[in-house]
Amino acid sequence: MDADIENLNAIFYPKSVAIIGASREKGKIGNNIVENLLNGGFNGRIYPINLSGEKVLGIRAYKNIKDVPEEVDLAVIAVPAKITPQVMEECVSKGVYGAIIVSAGFSEIGLEGKKLEEEVLKVARKGGLRIIGPNCQGIINMSANLFAWFGAIPKIKGSVAFITQSGALGGGLISWANEENIGLFNIVVSLGNKCDVDESDLLQYFANEDTIKCLTIYMESVKNGRKFLETARKVSQVKPIVALKAGRSPVGAKAAASHTGAIATSDQIFDSALKQFGVVRAKSIEEMVVYSIALSAGPYARGKNIAIITNAGGPGVIAADECYELGLNLNPFSPATNAKLKELLPSHSSIGNPIDITGDPSPERFKVALEAVLGDDDVDGVVVIVIGPLKGGEEVGKIIYDAKKIYKKPIVVCWLSGEYAGEAPRKLQTEGIPVFKTPEGAVHAMYSLVRYGLYLKVRTEK
Amino acid sequence: MDADIENLNAIFYPKSVAIIGASREKGKIGNNIVENLLNGGFNGRIYPINLSGEKVLGIRAYKNIKDVPEEVDLAVIAVPAKITPQVMEECVSKGVYGAIIVSAGFSEIGLEGKKLEEEVLKVARKGGLRIIGPNCQGIINMSANLFAWFGAIPKIKGSVAFITQSGALGGGLISWANEENIGLFNIVVSLGNKCDVDESDLLQYFANEDTIKCLTIYMESVKNGRKFLETARKVSQVKPIVALKAGRSPVGAKAAASHTGAIATSDQIFDSALKQFGVVRAKSIEEMVVYSIALSAGPYARGKNIAIITNAGGPGVIAADECYELGLNLNPFSPATNAKLKELLPSHSSIGNPIDITGDPSPERFKVALEAVLGDDDVDGVVVIVIGPLKGGEEVGKIIYDAKKIYKKPIVVCWLSGEYAGEAPRKLQTEGIPVFKTPEGAVHAMYSLVRYGLYLKVRTEK
Numbered sequence: 001m002d003a004d005i006e007n008l009n010a011i012f013y014p015k016s017v018a019i020i021g022a023s024r025e026k027g028k029i030g031n032n033i034v035e036n037l038l039n040g041g042f043n044g045r046i047y048p049i050n051l052s053g054e055k056v057l058g059i060r061a062y063k064n065i066k067d068v069p070e071e072v073d074l075a076v077i078a079v080p081a082k083i084t085p086q087v088m089e090e091c092v093s094k095g096v097y098g099a100i101i102v103s104a105g106f107s108e109i110g111l112e113g114k115k116l117e118e119e120v121l122k123v124a125r126k127g128g129l130r131i132i133g134p135n136c137q138g139i140i141n142m143s144a145n146l147f148a149w150f151g152a153i154p155k156i157k158g159s160v161a162f163i164t165q166s167g168a169l170g171g172g173l174i175s176w177a178n179e180e181n182i183g184l185f186n187i188v189v190s191l192g193n194k195c196d197v198d199e200s201d202l203l204q205y206f207a208n209e210d211t212i213k214c215l216t217i218y219m220e221s222v223k224n225g226r227k228f229l230e231t232a233r234k235v236s237q238v239k240p241i242v243a244l245k246a247g248r249s250p251v252g253a254k255a256a257a258s259h260t261g262a263i264a265t266s267d268q269i270f271d272s273a274l275k276q277f278g279v280v281r282a283k284s285i286e287e288m289v290v291y292s293i294a295l296s297a298g299p300y301a302r303g304k305n306i307a308i309i310t311n312a313g314g315p316g317v318i319a320a321d322e323c324y325e326l327g328l329n330l331n332p333f334s335p336a337t338n339a340k341l342k343e344l345l346p347s348h349s350s351i352g353n354p355i356d357i358t359g360d361p362s363p364e365r366f367k368v369a370l371e372a373v374l375g376d377d378d379v380d381g382v383v384v385i386v387i388g389p390l391k392g393g394e395e396v397g398k399i400i401y402d403a404k405k406i407y408k409k410p411i412v413v414c415w416l417s418g419e420y421a422g423e424a425p426r427k428l429q430t431e432g433i434p435v436f437k438t439p440e441g442a443v444h445a446m447y448s449l450v451r452y453g454l455y456l457k458v459r460t461e462k
Numbered sequence: 463m464d465a466d467i468e469n470l471n472a473i474f475y476p477k478s479v480a481i482i483g484a485s486r487e488k489g490k491i492g493n494n495i496v497e498n499l500l501n502g503g504f505n506g507r508i509y510p511i512n513l514s515g516e517k518v519l520g521i522r523a524y525k526n527i528k529d530v531p532e533e534v535d536l537a538v539i540a541v542p543a544k545i546t547p548q549v550m551e552e553c554v555s556k557g558v559y560g561a562i563i564v565s566a567g568f569s570e571i572g573l574e575g576k577k578l579e580e581e582v583l584k585v586a587r588k589g590g591l592r593i594i595g596p597n598c599q600g601i602i603n604m605s606a607n608l609f610a611w612f613g614a615i616p617k618i619k620g621s622v623a624f625i626t627q628s629g630a631l632g633g634g635l636i637s638w639a640n641e642e643n644i645g646l647f648n649i650v651v652s653l654g655n656k657c658d659v660d661e662s663d664l665l666q667y668f669a670n671e672d673t674i675k676c677l678t679i680y681m682e683s684v685k686n687g688r689k690f691l692e693t694a695r696k697v698s699q700v701k702p703i704v705a706l707k708a709g710r711s712p713v714g715a716k717a718a719a720s721h722t723g724a725i726a727t728s729d730q731i732f733d734s735a736l737k738q739f740g741v742v743r744a745k746s747i748e749e750m751v752v753y754s755i756a757l758s759a760g761p762y763a764r765g766k767n768i769a770i771i772t773n774a775g776g777p778g779v780i781a782a783d784e785c786y787e788l789g790l791n792l793n794p795f796s797p798a799t800n801a802k803l804k805e806l807l808p809s810h811s812s813i814g815n816p817i818d819i820t821g822d823p824s825p826e827r828f829k830v831a832l833e834a835v836l837g838d839d840d841v842d843g844v845v846v847i848v849i850g851p852l853k854g855g856e857e858v859g860k861i862i863y864d865a866k867k868i869y870k871k872p873i874v875v876c877w878l879s880g881e882y883a884g885e886a887p888r889k890l891q892t893e894g895i896p897v898f899k900t901p902e903g904a905v906h907a908m909y910s911l912v913r914y915g916l917y918l919k920v921r922t923e924k
Contacts, residue, residue: 166777251786254782313630
């Protein structure tokens with residue numbers, strides 16, 4: 001393990017955390033972070049640091065990090081920008097490994113702030129201390145019960161590491177997942193101005209993190225394009241990377257520049273490089289989320305021949321259109337598969353691809369169709385569309401779950417009419433089967449599994 | 463009013479409904495429809511008809527529609543296909559105006575079914591009776607408390623009329639709106655095989671319906687292309703039409719043919735005709751819903767110059783990209799507007815387009831920014847992005863609502879972090895301000911308001 005990654009370990013798995021600028025006042029950032037650390041069940045030591053030295057949320061505070069009687073691995077800094085260099089000096093004296101600077105007022109505000117940021121970085125380099133931020137929202141690592149973050153925190157653990165240049169987007173998606181009752185993220189890092197730790201460092205570090213199945217990046221600029229692409233190339237051989245790069249249009253790039261102070265990268269060059277290196281690029285927040293859900297669930301497809309099973313014609317047609325649009329094949333099935341389907345499904349079913357098992361089917365029909373197509377060597381993945389009202393939703397869920405376990409091919413589900421579905425769709429999602437509310441969502445999910453699966457396959461077979 | 467529309471009136475505003483094939487058995491279609499009619503508060507008379515003549519859900523039943531002592535306006539038919547012609551004969555003798563045939567087993571199953579369907583239609587024509595279906599899920603008209611429909615029914619009234627060739631999609635979207643707690647549809651018609659009443663008849667009829675602000679169509683085939691386009695041309699001068707046409711790809715078209723038995727229309731020709739006649743075409747279920755929400759809220763934009771106001775940089779950049787993609791202009795503001803913004807917003811705000819009022823703003827900043835850009839004659843519509851955690855969410859909601867009322871320009875909102883928003887986003891939605899969870903959703907909504915607004919403007923100015 002190189003020195004860089006060792007320090008990142010102290011940031012993501014600290015034994016002790018100091019919050020410099022910890023506040024007793026509810027609603028303040030320096031209060032919310034202590035609160036999140038406490039509520040999240042962090043079982044290392046927590047040291048609030050503030051000028052008064054008065055307890056914060058019942059925890060003993062210190063006036064200066066240097067007064068803390070034990071070692072401090074990680075410092076979260078929420079003090080005004082202009083005193084941050086001084087605070088950093090103190091962290092260095094204390095032997096802190098990493099700092100998360102949430103304070104704003106650095107390079108994003110112009111020249112004066114840029115100077116401060118450079119000063120802060122100089123101090124850190126001197127002390128061998130790594131920085132996340134400044135101007136960020138913090139980090140979350142659910143495997144360490146670490147919520148060094150202000151704002152909403154995830155209720156359910158997922159297996160995505162989300163590296164985001166927009167802290168607000170991180171917070172927004174955490175809230176969204178909470179509302180939907182799904183586990184999406186395990187790790188969230190708000191990069192802020194990324195004066196030190198950048199997307200490439202984190203990609204490399206999270207590549208070895210067992211809890212993480214998918215690395216998802218939202219970026220407006222790349223700090224070091226060559227380093228990023230080289231890292232992405234290496235990492236995507238081990239784990240899927242999903243990237244949403246905003247600022248792809250002239251107006252967007254201008255907005256991005258005024259947001260982060262960073263100069264945007266030429267979109268076209270970046271795009272083709274990402275493709276070449278196996279990164280699955282999302283063009284919208286929704287695509288980013290869909291791809292992340294699918295790729296963290298797996299397995300990846302070994303080809304692009306897809307089967308659609310539906311109990312409603314219309315949504316099947318919509319899914320077929322979307323497959324075509326994304327270059328997924330809906331081939332006819334083998335004669336053997338067709339014979340099986342004809343034998344076992346009622347005569348009014350439509351046996352093509354999509355297979356329409358028609359409205360109000362018995363769960364058994366889903367089973368028959370799933371087993372027939374999954375057993376067909378020329379089918380690489382299945383999109384199942386379930387539209388209620390439907391008797392036996394729970395049973396349909398179980399059939400899908402069992403089929404995936406036996407056949408080890410990707411299955412994604414569109415379950416519309418959640419009202420009637422009871423807990424079945426949510427249960428499936430928890431069990432690692434991606435479930436979406438539209439046929440398009442399910443097909444996009446399958447697309448990412450095909451995209452990345454084919455990338456891995458080509459690389460393996462080379 | 464021509465004769466056709468008069469009969470449609472008896473279908474959508476009946477004084478009495480007979481359910482032929484009404485069942486006592488819970489879960490059967492013929493039971494669920496009676497249940498929905500009762501629960502929906504239909505205050506006309508309900509006559510269950512079944513072979514036993516035994517009460518259904520406590521209501522007196524008759525063995526034959528001819529035994530009903532009073533007039534029957536509408537018959538909902540849920541009997542096996544092969545006895546439907548006979549039942550239709552009885553309806554004609556009874557003087558029924560309209561029939562909704564939910565039974566399947568007609569042209570969608572092949573030649574034999576097609577013959578039955580032709581027979582049914584012949585009987586109807588003879589008696590001057592209009593048919594919706596066969597092979598459909600029924601109709602809903604919330605203004606008449608009429609739920610002649612099996613499956614989920616809407617909990618909250620909207621102002622969209624949804625005409626759908628896929629009943630399952632209608633049911634699915636009703637459930638979706640219920641889960642989201644929003645009012646989307648006022649009317650839903652499942653067209654089924656549309657042996658008689660088709661999308662064009664309904665467009666024409668609903669054009670005069672005051673409760674309806676947007677006509678939304680899901681179709682896989684068009685029954686009579688020339689009639690449809692001619693109707694769309696006329697109607698879209700009065701009300702916006704949103705159309706999702708599935709089967710646009712070869713595989714999709716094949717699937718559509720096997721679903722409804724109808725031959726798909728050439729997609730390219732259809733597409734350009736729709737554009738010419740002011741129909742806003744959706745390419746996915748999600749776009750269809752987003753456009754419908756926006757166009758039923760209005761007002762339409764008078765140009766394509768948009769302003770974005772955001773309290774988070776990243777989502778603002780994403781929205782800017784999406785505007786560019788869809789051809790919406792993000793022009794710089796006039797010097798006067800810029801001066802106003804500079805005077806009234808804090809110095810660390812980013813005053814461009816997007817306007818970034820930065821994280822954790824006071825509600826007042828939204829007000830200042832909104833009033834400045836809405837007062838600018840060169841701004842045709844505003845996309846507001848609100849990302850929590852945010853103090854004063856309710857107040858932000860009120861500011862947006864008031865601004866729309868005063869300036870009468872379209873405002874659409876992306877409100878991410880619903881967790882923190884309390885009731886504000888939902889309240890806004892209820893008050894006619896479209897609210898979405900992603901910046902892309904909000905920009906798509908604005909796109910539809912611009913698209914239709916410009917169509918109307920060009921037509922008016924010609």
